[in-house]
Amino acid sequence: MTTNTTEGYRRNSLGHLVPEDQIKPIDLVRDDLVQRLVKQTLEQQQRLALFKAEAMAEVESFVELSAEQYGVNLGGKKGNVTLTSFDGQYQVQLAQGERRHFDERVQAAKVLIDECIAVWSEGASTEIKALVDHAFRVNKQGHIDVNQVLSLRQLNISHPKWEQAMDAIADSIQVGEKKAYLRIYRRSDDGRLNPIHLDIAKL
Structure with missing residues (x-):
């Protein structure tokens, strides 16, 4: 070269x-x-x-x-599969992952949630507002964390606008490219399985 x-x-x-x-x-x-x-x-x-x-x-x-x-x-x-050596010292994992992202409807969900917070009592709104802002924050790549936003759906809140927002979140999820991962592990003396790194920075 x-x-x-x-x-x-x-x-x-x-x-x-x-x-x-x-x-x-x-x-x-x-x-x-x-x-x-x-x-x-x-x-x-x-x-x-x-x-x-x-x-x-x-x-x-x-x-x-x-x-x-x-x-x-x-x-x-x-699909995902794990193969273990006969002596239990090694594992080979083949995992199938998929990249998920939101389309424009997630922005509508954010507006609906903000409207809910605006009409709720002062005592509860501060905490939930912080939780929502955290969930919808953009990472360094300019994307919204799917898992963080989906965690909002676990909240047991009965309010028409909130439920409408949760529906918008569900509808906005798009599945992108799928990728296969190969991971190989070796059992250490303490019994834990540790990955065998091929990343030069981790050697």
Whole structure:
């Protein structure tokens, strides 16, 4: 991997070609180091992606094999499954997750809830207002936390506008992309199962 586009030149951060004999030696060494490490990282990333795909395929094949013992053909995507080694020291988990988000109707729910709070007594409204504001706050990615908002539906409140708001929340939930996760665990001396990290930051 290299940023060279012409022999004897290197492209700088502004996109200009700079003769290598005009670049400080330490800058050349730094560039070589970064380029080499990035190349190796991309190669490792490809290997991990291949390993993940192959491992998930093997788990799904085993689930099919196990089902065949009972004359069942599962077909399609498999659900969540946990496989444990015979000695209980290792676990492999295949989990299916889905990304949920709200459409524009969640904003109508927020207005309805605010209207409820406005007509309620002072004593109860402060606490509930804080709870609602917390539930509808936007995260760093600019999204509303689905679980936080859904927690409002657990409140036992009988009020037409509140119930209408809860219906709006339920109707506004949209299911986006589904993603499969592979997690592998090893049992430690204290008996707990700890994840085997492949995240370089956690090694």
